[in-house]
Amino acid sequence: MANEKKAVEQITSMEEDFAKWYTDIVKKADLIDYSSVKGCMIIRPYGYAIWENIQRILDGRFKELGHENVYMPMFIPESLLNKEKEHVEGFAPEVAWITMGGSERLTERLCVRPTSETLFCEHYKNIIRSYRDLPKLYNQWCSVVRWEKTTRPFLRSREFLWQEGHTMHATAKEAEEETIRMLNVYATFFEQDLGMPVLRGQKTDKEKFAGAKATYTVEALMHDGKALQGGTSHNFGDGFARAFDIQYLDKDNTLKYCHQTSWGVSTRIIGGIIMTHGDDRGLVLPSAVAPIQVVIVPVQQHKEGVLEAAEALKDRLSSVCRVKIDDSDNSPGWKFAEYEMKGVPVRIEIGPRDIESRQCVLVRRDNHEKQFVSLDGLEERVLAELDALTKALYEKASANRAKRTFTATDLATLQEIAAKESGYIRAMWCGELDCELELKEKADVSSRCIPFDDQEPISDTCVCCGKKAKHLVYWGKAY
Amino acid sequence: MANEKKAVEQITSMEEDFAKWYTDIVKKADLIDYSSVKGCMIIRPYGYAIWENIQRILDGRFKELGHENVYMPMFIPESLLNKEKEHVEGFAPEVAWITMGGSERLTERLCVRPTSETLFCEHYKNIIRSYRDLPKLYNQWCSVVRWEKTTRPFLRSREFLWQEGHTMHATAKEAEEETIRMLNVYATFFEQDLGMPVLRGQKTDKEKFAGAKATYTVEALMHDGKALQGGTSHNFGDGFARAFDIQYLDKDNTLKYCHQTSWGVSTRIIGGIIMTHGDDRGLVLPSAVAPIQVVIVPVQQHKEGVLEAAEALKDRLSSVCRVKIDDSDNSPGWKFAEYEMKGVPVRIEIGPRDIESRQCVLVRRDNHEKQFVSLDGLEERVLAELDALTKALYEKASANRAKRTFTATDLATLQEIAAKESGYIRAMWCGELDCELELKEKADVSSRCIPFDDQEPISDTCVCCGKKAKHLVYWGKAY
Numbered sequence: 001m002a003n004e005k006k007a008v009e010q011i012t013s014m015e016e017d018f019a020k021w022y023t024d025i026v027k028k029a030d031l032i033d034y035s036s037v038k039g040c041m042i043i044r045p046y047g048y049a050i051w052e053n054i055q056r057i058l059d060g061r062f063k064e065l066g067h068e069n070v071y072m073p074m075f076i077p078e079s080l081l082n083k084e085k086e087h088v089e090g091f092a093p094e095v096a097w098i099t100m101g102g103s104e105r106l107t108e109r110l111c112v113r114p115t116s117e118t119l120f121c122e123h124y125k126n127i128i129r130s131y132r133d134l135p136k137l138y139n140q141w142c143s144v145v146r147w148e149k150t151t152r153p154f155l156r157s158r159e160f161l162w163q164e165g166h167t168m169h170a171t172a173k174e175a176e177e178e179t180i181r182m183l184n185v186y187a188t189f190f191e192q193d194l195g196m197p198v199l200r201g202q203k204t205d206k207e208k209f210a211g212a213k214a215t216y217t218v219e220a221l222m223h224d225g226k227a228l229q230g231g232t233s234h235n236f237g238d239g240f241a242r243a244f245d246i247q248y249l250d251k252d253n254t255l256k257y258c259h260q261t262s263w264g265v266s267t268r269i270i271g272g273i274i275m276t277h278g279d280d281r282g283l284v285l286p287s288a289v290a291p292i293q294v295v296i297v298p299v300q301q302h303k304e305g306v307l308e309a310a311e312a313l314k315d316r317l318s319s320v321c322r323v324k325i326d327d328s329d330n331s332p333g334w335k336f337a338e339y340e341m342k343g344v345p346v347r348i349e350i351g352p353r354d355i356e357s358r359q360c361v362l363v364r365r366d367n368h369e370k371q372f373v374s375l376d377g378l379e380e381r382v383l384a385e386l387d388a389l390t391k392a393l394y395e396k397a398s399a400n401r402a403k404r405t406f407t408a409t410d411l412a413t414l415q416e417i418a419a420k421e422s423g424y425i426r427a428m429w430c431g432e433l434d435c436e437l438e439l440k441e442k443a444d445v446s447s448r449c450i451p452f453d454d455q456e457p458i459s460d461t462c463v464c465c466g467k468k469a470k471h472l473v474y475w476g477k478a479y
Numbered sequence: 480m481a482n483e484k485k486a487v488e489q490i491t492s493m494e495e496d497f498a499k500w501y502t503d504i505v506k507k508a509d510l511i512d513y514s515s516v517k518g519c520m521i522i523r524p525y526g527y528a529i530w531e532n533i534q535r536i537l538d539g540r541f542k543e544l545g546h547e548n549v550y551m552p553m554f555i556p557e558s559l560l561n562k563e564k565e566h567v568e569g570f571a572p573e574v575a576w577i578t579m580g581g582s583e584r585l586t587e588r589l590c591v592r593p594t595s596e597t598l599f600c601e602h603y604k605n606i607i608r609s610y611r612d613l614p615k616l617y618n619q620w621c622s623v624v625r626w627e628k629t630t631r632p633f634l635r636s637r638e639f640l641w642q643e644g645h646t647m648h649a650t651a652k653e654a655e656e657e658t659i660r661m662l663n664v665y666a667t668f669f670e671q672d673l674g675m676p677v678l679r680g681q682k683t684d685k686e687k688f689a690g691a692k693a694t695y696t697v698e699a700l701m702h703d704g705k706a707l708q709g710g711t712s713h714n715f716g717d718g719f720a721r722a723f724d725i726q727y728l729d730k731d732n733t734l735k736y737c738h739q740t741s742w743g744v745s746t747r748i749i750g751g752i753i754m755t756h757g758d759d760r761g762l763v764l765p766s767a768v769a770p771i772q773v774v775i776v777p778v779q780q781h782k783e784g785v786l787e788a789a790e791a792l793k794d795r796l797s798s799v800c801r802v803k804i805d806d807s808d809n810s811p812g813w814k815f816a817e818y819e820m821k822g823v824p825v826r827i828e829i830g831p832r833d834i835e836s837r838q839c840v841l842v843r844r845d846n847h848e849k850q851f852v853s854l855d856g857l858e859e860r861v862l863a864e865l866d867a868l869t870k871a872l873y874e875k876a877s878a879n880r881a882k883r884t885f886t887a888t889d890l891a892t893l894q895e896i897a898a899k900e901s902g903y904i905r906a907m908w909c910g911e912l913d914c915e916l917e918l919k920e921k922a923d924v925s926s927r928c929i930p931f932d933d934q935e936p937i938s939d940t941c942v943c944c945g946k947k948a949k950h951l952v953y954w955g956k957a958y
Binding site for chain 2: 033035036037040041042043044045048049051052068069070071072073074075076077079080093094095096097098099100101102103109110112119122123126127138142143145147158159161
């Protein structure tokens with residue numbers, strides 16, 4: 001598309017209409033396209049390259065910790081899905097069913113996997129015999145399908161790409177450790193690589209995964225104050241192992257049930273990046289996942305030596321980062337707007353006068369400041385700016401979150417905050433489902449999580465019923 | 480599985496029962512497992528790691544040539560599949576149909592993609608306007624579904640993993656160049672990276688892809704003399720572009736139809752590797768795709784210094800190749816058999832006496848020769864052996880192919896060869912479908928391809944009907 005003279009059209013401003021601003025960006029930054037397949041999206045090269053970077057980083061970290069990739073069938077026979085009661089109740093209403101193969105009606109219908117616990121369990125049952133076979137640390141990169149009614153690109157679509165880790169352990173303790181370990185892998189990725197501060201915490205029973213004993217989450221807060229569940233990590237205990245009869249012979253020569261976890265993140269992350277960092281000029285990408293980290297724009301490129309100097313810069317920088325030069329016929333102003341729309345972290349401009357004074361102009365996508373930078377040691381400077389950009393994004397998002405985090409100790413206050421503000425509301429909870437439902441009804445908020453790092457009680461009583469409080473909970477509206 | 484004390488059981492010998500030998504290997508080398516999902520396979524960590532290596536190598540080559548990855552929906556609405564007549568006739572009988580989403584019957588049924596030409600065309604129609612937008616060089620890594628009646632792991636399964644390139648060009652010439660260019664990328668990969676000699680050639684109309692103008696193929700010959708279509712590259716001309724109305728405004732200000740290609744290889748490659756290189760001890764993997772390239776087996780590992788020396792070797796070698804040390808309690812003999820079964824290209828043994836004389840024992844998987852090798856410069860030596868192994872596999876497979884390539888100038892001879900031998904039969908053909916069908920009926924052979932590199936006529940007349948011959952064709956039985 002680089003050669004295409006397309007006008008960089010205005011996008012809706014965030015303040016005017018955040019939802020419209022979001023869909024403008026996913027289209028105008030060439031991340032996705034729609035098709036005649038309702039509720040599904042086409043992920044275009046620029047969008048897919050972001051996902052490839054996410055995959056590469058996470059896959060490397062999973063493997064460092066000993067995880068191995070596998071591939072399971074995309075279909076689940078109805079009888080297999082039915083094996084774990086809570087699980088099937090959670091997922092059956094939202095799966096797509098295959099009923100015909102060619103021109104023949106199937107004797108048993110198959111669903112397209114909405115998640116693969118049942119398939120992994122059937123396989124683990126086959127391959128686990130002894131304590132020597134444990135732990136099994138498997139992961140799968142694939143697409144899954146959930147038949148959603150209302151869909152939005154990246155955030156909620158009928159098909160999405162994700163990874164699903166599925167592990168089996170000898171003891172409950174090891175399974176819990178794995179669940180938390182992988183949650184922390186996600187938290188580190190969000191915070192350090194994506195510049196997105198996250199709350200780590202536990203989901204309430206109402207919000208946990210169908211069939212899990214405990215679900216942990218990393219929750220991010222978007223620019224507009226709505227929460228986004230960024231990744232989840234589930235401890236299944238031995239529930240599935242009992243349903244699927246997955247036992248191992250332990251050292252003491254007795255049969256024991258395995259303990260199981262699963263954990264996943266999806267292309268949803270891309271929606272989270274957009275809504276956390278984007279601005280009215282378009283996308284803002286954290287350096288680690290930006291398909292193009294540096295764009296070089298030659299200024300007065302028809303003048304002698306300019307293109308050569310730009311090419312020389314590209315050659316130097318390509319050894320340390322993903323760099324692109326745009327020497328198309330479009331004006332520098334057009335190019336500036338285009339790569340701002342695409343969220344490229346660093347722009348370098350170089351023209352005749354810069355060449356003379358052995359410098360270039362460097363502009364970071366987040367703060368738009370023009371810096372005159374010496375060509376000597378440019379590689380180190382660019383790496384430092386890429387790093388500083390992600391840190392600055394993190395600080396900005398943290399400030400937004402701080403500004404949008406409220407506290408309520410009684411229902412009236414909670415309702416008032418929920419009506420006026422958008423963000424997290426910290427409030428005590430008794431642990432009862434009824435109170436969760438009542439807060440949903442009366443204030444339109446759901447429990448986001450019981451945070452790990454903010455547990456000091458702020459009052460003794462439940463914000464809803466006034467009975468003895470059990471947990472400090474973050475409440476909010478979510479994508 | 481490294482710690483698991485499993486006996487390396489005998490596999491069926493190739494000569495006794497090649498089909499049984501094959502299924503023994505895919506199971507006992509831990510490549511796949513079966514599940515309750517009929518006709519689909521579970522690709523286990525060791526099998527999937529081979530696929531990841533295949534992906535990494537090919538993906539890098541595609542990108543070097545300017546291709547970009549995208550992701551299309553996995554569903555195709557029936558009306559979209561129906562848009563190109565020949566295409567739908569070819570694929571409709573073998574697709575899986577979604578008819579229900581959750582508890583609702585869909586108003587239009589969706590098939591799970593058997594291939595994605597129609598989805599790409601719909602998207603290209605949306606994004607191609609001008610000659611400046613061309614070429615579009617897209618590729619997708621995904622899984623596809625074809626509702627096969629009889630299935631075999633890797634070779635033919637209802638779901639398989641593949642890549643499908645889909646490109647759009649301004650002219651017929653450029654499309655033809657791309658089709659051949661990508662065929663050559665495949666040929667190089669098979670021959671140089673996998674050690675598998677391939678025939679490059681054109682498919683007859685009967686065997687070409689549904690909707691293509693021309694299909695090119697790389698055909699490999701398995702150890703048992705049956706052919707395997709390794710990869711195909713299709714030139715669609717402007718057939719789909721006309722069906723989908725994909726036009727661009729050319730420099731001369733007139734609207735023109737685009738010219739299109741597609742090309743793909745799949746997890747079938749893994750079946751091809753097994754059946755080309757495997758032997759009665761198990762899998763033999765070409766170095767480029769082996770998950771473990773070198774296994775270090777300590778001998779008398781309880782003796783002082785042995786494990787340390789083995790670890791030191793591993794540290795040195797890990798900078799140049801994928802190396803693993805097996806210091807489990809299993810005997811060296813057990814380990815030798817285990818890694819032979821898994822096809823690890825190079826085994827290194829090190830024991831007390833080796834340490835004393837600053838050497839180790841190196842055994843290559845293909846020839847089983849024991850070599851005493853100095854520890855000095857071991858990295859270079861190992862790299863040389865890994866390279867030599869792939870070359871030796873190529874030579875061995877080439878010799879098998881030469882031995883199994885026959886020539887016939889009359890039908891009786893062709894029938895006699897087909898009855899007695901297994902391999903390619905070179906014979907002239909008039910170009911008529913009737914003769915292809917007759918050869919299938921009378922000699923149970925199908926046309927593999929009209930080869931690029933063997934075109935000198937061997938007679939003037941068709942081997943079947945005796946009329947004037949048009950092409951030299953390779954005939955054979957295929958997987």
